[in-house]
Amino acid sequence: MKQPNLVYVFADQLRADVLGYAGDAKAHTPNIDRFASQSMDFKNAVSVYPVCAPYRASLFSGKYPSSTGMVINEIRNMPDPDAIGHVLTGGGYQTGYIGKWHLYNHSTDHSDMTNHYVPPGPYRLGFDGFWSTYGFNHLYKKGFYFQDDFVRHDIQGYEPDAQTDMAVHYLENVDREKPFAMFLSYGTPHDPWTWDNAPDEFADMFRDVQFDDPPNFTGEASADLFWNARFSKEWVKDNWIPNRNAFKQVYYSMVANLDANFGRLMTALNRLGLSEDTIVVFTSDHGEMWGAQGRIAKKIFYDEAARVPFLMRWPSRIAEASQTDVCLNTPDIMPTLLDLLQLPIPASVEGQSVKPSILGESGLEPEAAFLQGMGHTYQWEDGDEWRALRDKQFTYARMIDGKEFLFDHRSDPYQLNNAAADPAYGERLEKYRGMLNAKMAELQDEFHPCTWYNGRWVVDRIVVRSASRELL
Structure with a gap:
């Protein structure tokens, strides 16, 4: 059987429940909702560590954070010869990676361009084909990217729009004689949620919308939460809580823009006749607490932060509008994708393929994430x-x-x-x-x-070892 193509699309800080198909009546997500009706919905998908860079390291390696060494953000990951990009390339796949990378940082200074340019080589984890990325940026009207040399390319317009243009261009020019795997990593709807950072065409849609607080919102900052100086309890009470509705208005406008761009990508797949032979995944790296349990942001086990949307479409192979309750965790994604693509799963992978749950076959599934x-x-x-x-x-x-x-x-x-x-x-x-x-x-x-971990696993913000590996 011909190996399918892969398009893996993931947003940043997109909750599992802020989409129309998931029951949110205030969301404007017609394209994602339509895609959900064509896909399998993984109701128990979670982020292994609801933080941006640790998630990405686990996604590409099939390993847990204790084995990647990515214990916080803004550190540089170890090369991994078994990473998914290497397996894809070794299996004859053309690769493409567009958007946020966030695995090559060596400082918290986001203005330092050496945090953003990843030179061709082992730190790209096998993504040896089309490359158009940056390290960390959430000012979406000031986007930029690097390719195969240390030249910064500034984006004109809204960052996700330009990234979608690049993704469509990749699909239009890919060699149809060989399978391809394209990863598209959007930065939205990650904060800052200020109106000057909102997509112009969707901002007015949400300016007057009022959002209800959930039952686990108290208006206080949790006594159990560890706050740093920037996000003190007082700051949350005086600044974040009074502005939470406006923040959500911007967040939902970003989600609407994300939906429009995902729709453009699906339209391109259809126009190019690629839909039938392509597995498409739509997901997120983690959620957002929105003040629930007295917490903001992520990095916690509560469902608001840990659960993620995860939709998978494969026409004629995966039943439309289907659901699975399999406990899908981030390290399980790589072996599952490789299994579906008929590629070998490296012995070092710690996650478990859930292919049987997807295709209705008999087989073991994870007891828990x-x-x-x-x-x-x-x-x-x-x-x-x-x-x-x-x-x-x-x-x-x-x-x-x-x-x-x-x-x-x-x-x-x-x-x-x-x-x-x-x-x-x-x-x-x-x-x-x-x-x-x-x-x-x-x-x-x-x-x-x-x-x-500082000084043991991570030296000068570069990961040199983990529980199971050392930098060679």
């Missing part, structure tokens, strides 16, 4: 580390100080009732403790505080 919270978003700060399991009904989490959480996300979707101290759940709690400890032992995950 194992999540790792290694520390801060980008700073070397201690106090918010955790490990968690999420299966089809429960989320179990343990903080580094020993505090435990147990939520039944079927009966308690807003995760308001922590059952960890309830004697009625004692047997289940012991089961999850054992599962968590076993997975950590398997991965040599010793559950260190964030600062432990």
Whole structure:
């Protein structure tokens, strides 16, 4: 059988529930909704570590953060000869990568262009074909990218629009005699959510929209949350909470623009006659708390941050408008894609292919998704580390100080009732403790505080080792 093509599209900080097909009546996502009606919806898809760069390292390697060494943002990943790009290239696939990369940074200075230009070679993780990327940028009217030399190309207009143009151009010019795999990494709808950063054509659509707060929004900053100096509890109460509706208005306008661009990409696939032979994935790297549980941003095990949309379309092979409750975790994506593309899965991959759940075949599936919270978003700060399991009904989490959480996300979707101290759940709690400890032992995950890794695994913000590997 002819090997299919692959188009993998992922947004940044897009929640699983802010799309029309997921039940959000205020979202404007007709193209994604239409795509959902043609696809399989993975209802239990999660981000292994709801932070941008750690997610990407796991996505491309099929390994957990403890094995990639990507414990925070703004550090440089290790090359990995088994990364998905190498397997694709070695299997005869043409590769294309467009958009946010965020795996080559060596400082928190985003104006330093050496954080953005990734020279051809091992740090591109095997993506040896078309390359048009940057490290980190969320000023969407001031976009830029680098290709195969150290020349900055500035984008005119709104960044996702230009990235979609590049993706369509790639599809129009790819060699039809060989299979291809194109990854498109959008920066939206990541903050800042200011009107000067919103897409002009969708801004007015949401300027007067009022958004309701969920039951787990208290208007306070959680006492359990570790805040740095920039995001203090006082700052959240005085600045973020009063402006949350305006922030959401901009966020939803970004999602609408994202939808329009995804629609353009699907139209191009149809126009070029590529739809039938192409697996298309639409997903996100993580969600956004939006003040739920007293938290903003991500990097936590609650569903608002950890759950992601994950839609997969493969005409004639995957049933339209279908759903699966398989526990899909980030390290499972690489082996699943390679399995579907009829390519070998490297022995070093730690995730599990869920191909049987997709194609209706018999086979084992993950009992639960194992999540790792290694520390801060980008700073070397201690106090918010955790490990968690999420299966089809429960989320179990343990903080580094020993505090435990147990939520039944079927009966308690807003995760308001922590059952960890309830004697009625004692047997289940012991089961999850054992599962968590076993997975950590398997991965040599010793559950260190964030600062432990600085100078051991990460030297001058460059990853040199992990629990299972060293930079050669």
